[in-house]
Amino acid sequence: MAQIPEPPAPSSAVPSAAPTSADVARLAGVSRATVSYVxxxxxxxxxxxxxxxRVQEAAEELGYVPHAAARSLRAGHSRMVLMPSPSVxxxxxxxxxxxxxxxxxxxxxxxxxxxxxxGLRGDEAxxxxxxxxxxxxxxxxxxxxxxxVHVLKRSGARAVVIMGPECIEGAHTLLLDHGExxxxxxxxxxxxxxxxxxxVTPREPxxxxxxxxxxxxxxxxxxxTAATVTELPLAYREDAAAGLAGRWRSLGLDAVFTYNxxxxxxxxxxxxxxxxxxxxxxxxxxxxxxxLGRLLRPRLSTVHIELPSGQDLAELVDRAVRDPACAPRVHxxxxxxxxxxxxx
Amino acid sequence: MAQIPEPPAPSSAVPSAAPTSADVARLAGVSRATVSYVxxxxxxxxxxxxxxxRVQEAAEELGYVPHAAARSLRAGHSRMVLMPSPSVxxxxxxxxxxxxxxxxxxxxxxxxxxxxxxGLRGDEAxxxxxxxxxxxxxxxxxxxxxxxVHVLKRSGARAVVIMGPECIEGAHTLLLDHGExxxxxxxxxxxxxxxxxxxVTPREPxxxxxxxxxxxxxxxxxxxTAATVTELPLAYREDAAAGLAGRWRSLGLDAVFTYNxxxxxxxxxxxxxxxxxxxxxxxxxxxxxxxLGRLLRPRLSTVHIELPSGQDLAELVDRAVRDPACAPRVHxxxxxxxxxxxxx
DNA sequence: TTGAAAGCGATACCAG
DNA sequence: CTGGTATCGCTTTCAA
Numbered sequence: 001m002a003q004i005p006e007p008p009a010p011s012s013a014v015p016s017a018a019p020t021s022a023d024v025a026r027l028a029g030v031s032r033a034t035v036s037y038v039x040x041x042x043x044x045x046x047x048x049x050x051x052x053x054r055v056q057e058a059a060e061e062l063g064y065v066p067h068a069a070a071r072s073l074r075a076g077h078s079r080m081v082l083m084p085s086p087s088v089x090x091x092x093x094x095x096x097x098x099x100x101x102x103x104x105x106x107x108x109x110x111x112x113x114x115x116x117x118x119g120l121r122g123d124e125a126x127x128x129x130x131x132x133x134x135x136x137x138x139x140x141x142x143x144x145x146x147x148x149v150h151v152l153k154r155s156g157a158r159a160v161v162i163m164g165p166e167c168i169e170g171a172h173t174l175l176l177d178h179g180e181x182x183x184x185x186x187x188x189x190x191x192x193x194x195x196x197x198x199x200v201t202p203r204e205p206x207x208x209x210x211x212x213x214x215x216x217x218x219x220x221x222x223x224x225t226a227a228t229v230t231e232l233p234l235a236y237r238e239d240a241a242a243g244l245a246g247r248w249r250s251l252g253l254d255a256v257f258t259y260n261x262x263x264x265x266x267x268x269x270x271x272x273x274x275x276x277x278x279x280x281x282x283x284x285x286x287x288x289x290x291x292l293g294r295l296l297r298p299r300l301s302t303v304h305i306e307l308p309s310g311q312d313l314a315e316l317v318d319r320a321v322r323d324p325a326c327a328p329r330v331h332x333x334x335x336x337x338x339x340x341x342x343x344x
Numbered sequence: 345m346a347q348i349p350e351p352p353a354p355s356s357a358v359p360s361a362a363p364t365s366a367d368v369a370r371l372a373g374v375s376r377a378t379v380s381y382v383x384x385x386x387x388x389x390x391x392x393x394x395x396x397x398r399v400q401e402a403a404e405e406l407g408y409v410p411h412a413a414a415r416s417l418r419a420g421h422s423r424m425v426l427m428p429s430p431s432v433x434x435x436x437x438x439x440x441x442x443x444x445x446x447x448x449x450x451x452x453x454x455x456x457x458x459x460x461x462x463g464l465r466g467d468e469a470x471x472x473x474x475x476x477x478x479x480x481x482x483x484x485x486x487x488x489x490x491x492x493v494h495v496l497k498r499s500g501a502r503a504v505v506i507m508g509p510e511c512i513e514g515a516h517t518l519l520l521d522h523g524e525x526x527x528x529x530x531x532x533x534x535x536x537x538x539x540x541x542x543x544v545t546p547r548e549p550x551x552x553x554x555x556x557x558x559x560x561x562x563x564x565x566x567x568x569t570a571a572t573v574t575e576l577p578l579a580y581r582e583d584a585a586a587g588l589a590g591r592w593r594s595l596g597l598d599a600v601f602t603y604n605x606x607x608x609x610x611x612x613x614x615x616x617x618x619x620x621x622x623x624x625x626x627x628x629x630x631x632x633x634x635x636l637g638r639l640l641r642p643r644l645s646t647v648h649i650e651l652p653s654g655q656d657l658a659e660l661v662d663r664a665v666r667d668p669a670c671a672p673r674v675h676x677x678x679x680x681x682x683x684x685x686x687x688x
Numbered sequence: 689t690t691g692a693a694a695g696c697g698a699t700a701c702c703a704g
Numbered sequence: 705c706t707g708g709t710a711t712c713g714c715t716t717t718c719a720a
Contacts, residue, residue, distance in 0.1 A: 068475040069413035070713035095433040102460040114458035116446040131412040414697035
């Protein structure tokens, strides 16, 4: 099967096809098997130093890069940990967590891949993720049913970790009960003697998954007391905040819990521009304990959220991967506690 | 073809291996080829309605999920756009951009994958990325040489887009010259009559790639004038800011440009706690035009950065993929302009 | 110590 | 209209 050599490609044009291990083998004058042994440092077999060097030089010269898909197809598994990216731009809290996690999993020799699920919902998305045959999947936020988990496991995922409000059959769950966040805030405000509590919820779409439970948490806290809860939808814009602040006194509230510290900053600024005094007239409590809260005057009281560390989650994933028999557990995480500063 | 129903699998056990197209074919009583035709809606071939339904039902029943690696191995290409994730937690500006981009590429039927390169540098990393055989690679930040670009192209990447300070042979480049950011700020401060300019640079590692050029930009702006530039390293912590503010008057500065709005907020707060008046005694200019700047009092002057839209970049990628002959171009982007508010 | 060859799962060509 | 079959690039067992 004589092969006509291709003409040398012009240097700036599209380079000829990527070299395969067969090309390396040919150049080194050995078989593909030998190439594989050398390049993977296979300990099951001893290769002479001379051959080893010839292969390595050939690989270097051709700029050989192994084909991950072919490899994992053959191996029947990969070390890819898949993490669908959230559909809304993540906050600083999440970014930090994700970075830690990525680093920690990297140290354990996993490859973290953040995948744009794009519009697919729940069990639909699970199918798309399963096509990649990841060894583990970490799903931030809910929306994945037992069906989806099953699909993933069937397709080879040895661990499915859900970070969300409810635990799902078959999956490890990091129970992130955002209700606790609102609840803490509510309890705190009640204890400070506040009775008419406003709750700012973002008008921005996609945040409902968090803001809903946080609101409910406040409701739960005041349940059975004489206090009231008023929902205050607010877009993250100056004019919207000014509007809300403008009719603030007519609302007759003596406290407000905002979705997070950023909304608190927005509202507090608008209230101050309206000469509504904080905390005397209205107490303000934010959430997420961002740095900016410490920089406000008065300093912002906030609900600190203790996420599991990236390190911890990485270890959980690794354990589950190595021992798939290990029963999916529910981990009650997300400690929420109020950091009392000056605004309440 | 009577099929003995499998006993219901124990719900919590590891499911049996993922079904392949061969399993579907067997259950439907057809060949694997037919399965492939049906499931891909192949128009090159006509399949009877009856067969079509049988195949689809079989696939449904088995919970068949195609194997992406096998598919792209066979096809010789994928529609994966790879984007190495930055090594430092990204700011809000970048998050927003990335989300747009992901969405826009999704609409063009690409799959965006953010990949944790983890510690590998430059051309080393390129090899790791090339293993995935992506159809395009978008690299935020520099650090990739012509070699790396070549490796990627050889391995099948039809487009390599670099978002960084210098243009690289063979790659499309979005020239993000952060020097312009500092330059605008410097020019602005000079025009406002300031002569002794401090520049806050983050002590946090990993931000040097941005803060260095921004600092140099200010230097360039004052070059040939009587004005001076003083670098002020600052960690993003309250105590560090208080320390800097404490010795502020001894520095004898009449203006400061901070790395970004967040550092500006941190410093401004500390200055105000020290009764240093802004802008009378010291003008403050931030960068990135974040919402928080508008909420400070005095309102923060800042350098607004016009990133290319995710939409635009997605179209650039798509064009380059469809027509690889299209010469790599350098796109001068990142318009930087000062938004003058009250702090300067 | 090295080589030949059998697949991994999906697709597309060419016969029937 | 449908079924064999070669093939993508790589790993690994078995023979030489």
